[in-house]
Amino acid sequence: MKRNLTLLTASFLVSMGLYAQWTKPQAPASVPLQTNETLYLYNPKADAFFLGANDWGTRASVNPTKGYKVWIEKYDLDDVSYYLADSVETKSTVMYTFLDGVESIWVDRNKADDVEKLFTFEKQSDDTYRIGLSPANKNFNPEKYPGAYLGVIPEKNDTRIYLCDTSTYYAPYYDPELWQNTWSFVTPEEYTAYVAKKIVYEAAVALKADIDKALAENEGIDISAIEAVYNNTASTAEQLNKAAEDLVWLVVEFQTAKVSPTTPADYTAYIKNPSYDNNDNTGWEGTYPGFQSYGNAEFYNTNYDYHQKLTGIPNGIYRVSVDAYYRAGNAPDDEKAYAALLEGDDALCLANLYAATSGMNPMTQQLVLASSQATEDMIGSNTSTNNYGHIPNDMATGAAYMAAGKYLGNQVLCYVSDGILTIGLKKETTIGGDWTLFDNWKLYYLGNSDEALNFFASDYLGKSFDYEAYFEENDAYHYKAAYEDYIAARDILAEATDAAAIGAAIASFDIAISELEASIEAYALYYEKFKEAETFMENAEGVFGDAIYVLSDYLYLESEPGDTYPNGSGLYILENGLLTAEQVLAEITYLDNLLSDAISNALSDGTDCTVLLKNATFAEEGGWTSQPGVTFPTNGIAVGEGPNMVFDVHQELTNLQNGLYEFTINACYQAADYSLLTGEEQYKAYTYINSYAKLMNSVLSDPTAESTHSEAHKYNDLGYVPNSSASAYEAFTAGRYVQTVYGLVTDGTMRLGIRNDLRYDDGSRAWWSNAKLIFRAKNVEVLGEVIAATIPEAKTLLENKCGKPELDALQSAIDAAEATEGEERYDALVALKQAMENVTLSTDTYGKLYSAITNLEEAIDEFKSTASASAVKTAQNLYAEASAAYEVGTYSNDEATAQIEAINLAVVALKIPDINGGDDEPVDMTSLIINNNFDPAKGDKNTGVIEGWTTSAMNGYKQNTVSYNRAAITLYQDLVGLPEGNYEVTVHTYYRAGYYDEEWALYQENPEKTHLTTLYAATSEEKYETKVMNLCEDAADTDYGVKCYTLANGQFAPDGTSPTVEFFNQGHYLNKLQFYVPADGKARIGLEKTEILANDYEVVGAWHLYYLGKGGQGIEDVESDSPVLATEIYTLDGMRISEPQQGINIFRTIHTDGTIEIKKVLVK
Secondary structure: OHHHHHHHHHHHHHHOOOOOOOOOOOOOOOEOOOEOOOEEEEEOOOOEEEEEEOHHHOEEEEEOOOOOEEEEEEOOOOOOOEEEEEEEHHHOEEEEEEEEEOOEEEEEEOOOOOOEOEEEEEEOOOOOEEEEEOOOOOOOOOOOOOOOEEEEOHHHOOOEOEEEOOOOOOOOOOOHHHOEOOEEEEOHHHHHHHHHHHHHHHHHHHHHHHHHHHHHHOOOOOOHHHHHHHHOOOOOHHHHHHHHHHHHHHHHHHHHOOOEOOEOEEOHHHOOOOOOOOOOOOOOEEOOOEOOOOOOEEEEOOOEEEEEEEEOOOOEEEEEEEEEEEEOOOHHHHHHHHHHHHOOOOOOOOOEEEEEOOOOOOEEEEOOEHHHHOEOOOOOOOEEEEOOEEEEOOHHHHHHHHHOOOOOOEEEEEEEOOOEEEEEEEEOOOOOOOEEEEEEEEEEEEEOOHHHHHHHHHHHHHHOOOHHHHHHHOOOOOOHHHHHHHHHHHHHHHHOOOHHHHHHHHHHHHHHHHHHHHHHHHHHHHHHHHHHHHHHHHHOOOOOOHHHHHHHHHHHOOOOOOOOOOOOOHHHHHHHOOOOHHHHHHHHHHHHHHHHHHHHHHOOOOEEOHHHOOOOOOOOOOOOEOOOOOEOOEOOEOOEEEOOOOEEEEEEEOOOOOEEEEEEEEEEEEOOOHHHHOOOOOOOEEEEEOOEEEEOOEHHHOOEOOOOOOOOEEEOOOEEEOOOHHHHHHHHHOOOOEEEEEEEEOOOOEEEEEEEOOOOOOOOEEEEEEEEEEEEEOOHHHHHHHHHHHHHHHHHHOOOOOOHHHHHHHHHHHHHHHHOOOOHHHHHHHHHHHHHHHHHHHHHHHHHHHHHHHHHHHHHHHHOOOOOHHHHHHHHHHHHHHHHHHHHOOOOHHHHHHHHHHHHHHHHHHHOOOOOOOOOOOEEOHHHOOOOOOOHHHEEOOOOEEOOEEEOOOOEEEOOEEEEEOOOEEEEEEEOOOOOEEEEEEEEEEEEOOOHHHHHHHHHHOHHHHOOOEEEEEOOOOEEEEEOOEOOOOOEOOOOOOOEEEOOOOOEEEOOHHHHHHHHHOOOOEEEEEEEEOOOOOEEEEEEEOOOOOOOEEEEEEEEEEEEEOOOOOOOOOOOOOOEEEEEEEEOOOOEEOOOOOEEEEEEEEEOOOOEEEEEEEEO
16 A cells, blocks of 8 residues: 555656655764774765775775775874775775875785875864874875875865875865865664665666756657656665666657757667766777776777777667867877868877768768867866967866867767667877877767758768869879769769668769779879889989880880780879779789899999888888887887887898898987996897898987987986987987998898897887998998908807807808908808808807706706616716717717707606506606796896797796797797607796786687787697687686786786796696607697787796607597596697587597597587
C-alpha cells in the first residue's frame, strides 16, 4: 500500500508540473582524533573524502563519494607529530602520506622511507581539524611554511590536495577565505551510511538537470515517465541513472522526428565516453592520450591517430564537433603559427579533426590554434603569454577556457551511407613542445532527406579546393584525364537535386578529387627527379659515354613513346600529361635507373654525387633509414636529431663506380655530461662510409666567443655551443662543425650515414644537416691524405692481442702504404683496410679464445672428478696447446675459430650430465650455457661485450641482467656437443612496447605490436620461435615492496632494473621454448628484435636449458602399445599448457616402456 501511495504522489506531482524535493544528506557525524583506529578523513567545505587519485592514482585528493581508510599513528619523538597512514587502493596495502612539494602530496610511501611524512592535527572550535606541518620535518615545517595547511584550493579547479600556503598562492589570483582546509574524522559505519545517501542524492540532482535541459530544448516532448522516477523519492541510484539514460534516447527519438539541417538531432549518445567524465579512455582506440582529473584529454609532443568507430547509426548527414585546440610548439611558436595562418599559411596547423565514412575520403578540419582565441585577461591559474594574450598552459586551465566558451569551433560535416562512422583526431608531424587538448565530442544528425544532402553537397563543394582556378594560375603538372573527370564530377554534383543522385555524385566527386590529387603529387615527385637529373647533367659537363647520351636525350628532347623511351621522353611526359599517377610513379624508377647508369659510368674526380642521396638536407621526412625517436626535420628545421639512444641513420647506394668517395656533413654530439666530450670515456657517435668512420664533432670543438642564438649554451670559459636543434642549425648554416670522412667503394655498393653505437645519460644527443657526397676517384693527393690518416690507426692495431699471421700481414700492408706513390695508393689503401679489418676480426676471435680457454680451465677443475678419464685427458691436452698458442699468437683467425669450437666441445664433454632417464624427467643442462646469468664481472655495456654471448649495443649490464632501450636486439649463444634430442630453453625477460601506459593502450588495440622480440632456437634443420611476453602479460597482484607501475587493471609491473630482478626472482616473465637438436649437436639460442618503437625497453635475466629426452623427435608420430604413464600438452610454440586450446595442440604421451609418443591434435 505504501508503494502505491508513493507512485500516486509522483504521478500527481508530474501532472501538476511540480517536482519532489530531494534533501541533501547531512554531513557525516564526526569523532575526535583517535590513534591507530580505522577512520575516514572528511573535508566539510569540499563535501568530500580523502583518498589517492589523479596522477598515477596516488596523488592526495578528495572525492565526494569515495574515500580511503586512514590510521593516525603517533610520532614517538615529540608530542605534536603524527603519521597519516592510508589504504592505498592501487597497491592493495597500507602506506603513508608524504610531501614532495607544495603541489606534490602523495599517499604511497613506506614508513621507513626518508621523506617528509609527519603532520600535526590542530583542533578547531567547530571540532574540525587542520592538518599542518610537523616541526620534525626537514624541509616542510612551520618555520619554512608558517600557517600552511593541507586542503583543496577551489581556484585550481581540480580535486587535488595542496599545501595551502599564502606565499605560494597569493592575491589577486587566490583567496585564502575560499580554501577548503579543515577536516573531520568519520567512523567506517558513518562513512558507509553517508556515501550511500550521497550517491542517491547526486543521481537525483543530475537527473533533474537533465530533465530541465530536455524540457527547455525540446518543446512538446513527453518525459512523464522520467519525471515520475525523479518524483519518487524512494528511487534508488540505479533507477535514477537508468532514467537518465532513457531520457537521452527519448530526446534522440523526439528530435529525429523533426530533424532537418536547421534543427539537427543530438546523437552524441552514440559516442562512448564523449566527455571523459571518468578521466579514462573507455570507448576510444588508437594512440593513448594523457588524462588527469579535469574531464579532458591531451597529447603532448607526440604524433597520434585517435578514433572511435560508431556502428548501427542511421544513414545521412552528420556534424561532428569537439572542443579542442592545438598549440604549435610553445607559446612563442604558436604565436608565429597563428601569424602565418592569418597570412594564409596553414603549414603549422598540424592537428586535424576527421570523420571517415565508406566510399569517401575522410572529412577533415584543422584544429584551432591556441593563440587564435587568446584572452586579454587570464582564465584559470596557469597560462602562457605571447603577443596575442594568454593561452592555457595546463589541462586545468584548458578546461577553464573551454568552460568560458573558448575553442569550440572544430567541426566537420560528413555523409554516412552504411551506418558506420569513424571520428577522431590525427597529427603526423611534431613540433617540439606542441600540445593538443580536447573534450566534449558532439554528434548531430541532419537527416537523410533531399534537403539534408543538398545542404551537405553545397557545403562540400564550397569547402573543396578549386582546382580549376588553381590550374589557371599555376603550371602544375598532372594527368589531364583526371582533371577532366574532376570537372565533370563537380558539375554533376552541383546539378544533383534528389538524395539518390546527390549520394552517387558525392562519391564520384570524391573519387575524382582523390585521383587528381594523386596525379598532381606523382607528377611533382617525377618533376623533382627530373630536376635532379638535370642538375647532374649540368655538373657532368665534358663527361661522355652511352649512358650520358641516353639520359641527355631523355631530358632535353621531346620524343614520343617508342623503343628507346616506352612512355616518351621526360619533356613529352610533362607537357602532355598522358600517364596516370601509377604510371608516372613507375616512370620515376625508370628515370632513376637512367640517372644511376649515367653516374656509375661517367664519374670523374670531383663529381658531385649528392644527387644520389635522397633528402640530403634533412629538410623533409624520408630518404634515410632510421629508428623511431630520431627526427628530421626537427621542430620544422632542416636538421636531424638523434636522442639518447642507439641509432643508425643511413642510405644504401648501389651500382656505383668503384673508387674513393668524400662524405661531408655538418654534425656535432652533445653529451649530457660534458666530461664525456673531454675525458677518457669517449662517446661513440660517428659519420661513416662503409667501414670508414670518423668520430662525430663534439659540440665543444667549434664554440663561438659570443652567443649567436638564444638557445646556445655557454660552457665555462670555452664559449657558446649549440644546445638545441635550432641553435645547431644556426651553427651549421654558419659553416661550423663541418666534418669529412673518406671511404672506398670496391664492389659498387655504399652504405653511408650517421650512427650512435652506445647510449649514455639522458640528455645526450646528436645533430646533423647538409650531407654532401663527392666522387674522388683515385685522386693521388686525397689518397695520400687518407693513408696518412689511416696509418696511425693501423699502427695502433699492431698492439692488439690477436693472431701473428694477421699482425704480420698488417705490418706488410702498412709498409707498402707508406712506400707507395701515385695511383698505386688506391690498391695500397684497399689492402691496408682489409688487413686492418682482419686484425680487428682476429682480435675479437682471440678475445673469445681467451674466454674459451678460461672456461675450459674452470671446467677441468670443477668436473675432473665426475667426467670420464678420456674427456679429462682430452681437455687437459687441449688446454695446454691452446694456452701456449694464445700467448704467442700462433693461430690465424680461422685456426683460432676452429680451436674455440674444439674447446667448447671439450667443455661440454666435461660438463655433460647423465642423461639416462631424460625421457622421463628433464635433465638440467644449464651449465652448458656460458655466463647464463650475466655475471656482472663478465660483461660491460660500454664495450658492448658479454662473455659467452654475441650481442648488439646494450643499455645496461648490471644485477645479472642485460637491458636494451630504444634499439634493435641481437643476443645469442651457440651451443655445441649437445646430445641429440628434445630440449627446453627458458629465459626471464619481457619486452615493454614504449612507456608502460603506451604499451597498455597498444596491448588493448593491437596486441601483436607488443610482441616484437622473439625467443628462438636455431638448429641445422629448423628454427624454433616464440614471442617474448610483454610487460603487462605477467604483471603481479602485489608490488613485492619495489617500485612499480600500476596498470589500468590494477596489477603491478616492475619499474626499472632492481624491481625487475625481484619480479624475476618471484618467477615472473619466464618465457619457454622447446626444440629438437639433431645429430650434429649444434644449436643457437637467443633473442632478436628488428623493429623499434619509441621508448621501448627490454630486460633479460637468467637462461636455463633442459634436456627432455630423445624420444619423440619433433612432432613425428611414435606409437606404443604399453600403458600411458603421463600426458603433457604443448602449444605449437613450445609453451606447456594444462588443457587443450582451440587450434593445433601437441600431445606428448609418455609410456611405461619409456616410449614417448608425440602427436598434433586439432581442437575446433
